[in-house]
Amino acid sequence: MMNCPECETDLDIEENEVDEGEVVSCPECGSDFEVITANPIELKPVDEEEYEEDDVKVEAEADDGDDS
Ligand SMILES: [Zn+2]
Numbered sequence: 047m048m049n050c051p052e053c054e055t056d057l058d059i060e061e062n063e064v065d066e067g068e069v070v071s072c073p074e075c076g077s078d079f080e081v082i083t084a085n086p087i088e089l090k091p092v093d094e095e096e097y098e099e100d101d102v103k104v105e106a107e108a109d110d111g112d113d114s
Contacts, residue, residue, distance in 0.1 A: 048087050052077045061085045 048057045055074035061084060064070065068081045069092055079089035 048089070050074060050077065051079065051089055051091065059087070061087055 048059050049055065050057050050072040052072060053075040055072055057070060057072060059070055064081045064084055064087065066081055066084050069078050070081065070089070071078050078092040080092050082088040082090050
């Protein structure tokens with residue numbers, strides 16, 4: 047039995063069902079965890095930082111009031 051480190055939902059995985067390096071997803075919170083060691087199961091949150099989030103929000107500061 048393994049619980050989600052994030053929301054503690056029962057992930058329903060057994061030690062003999064997963065391999066090291068495998069990624070399991072929590073059906074409840076959607077978090078992905080990589081199996082570091084299979085026996086005992088040790089999970090590491092998968093950082094989904096592969097996609098670049100370089101959304102530069104250009105906030106055009108409209109300075110309309112000329113005299114204030
Ligand atoms: Zn979870």
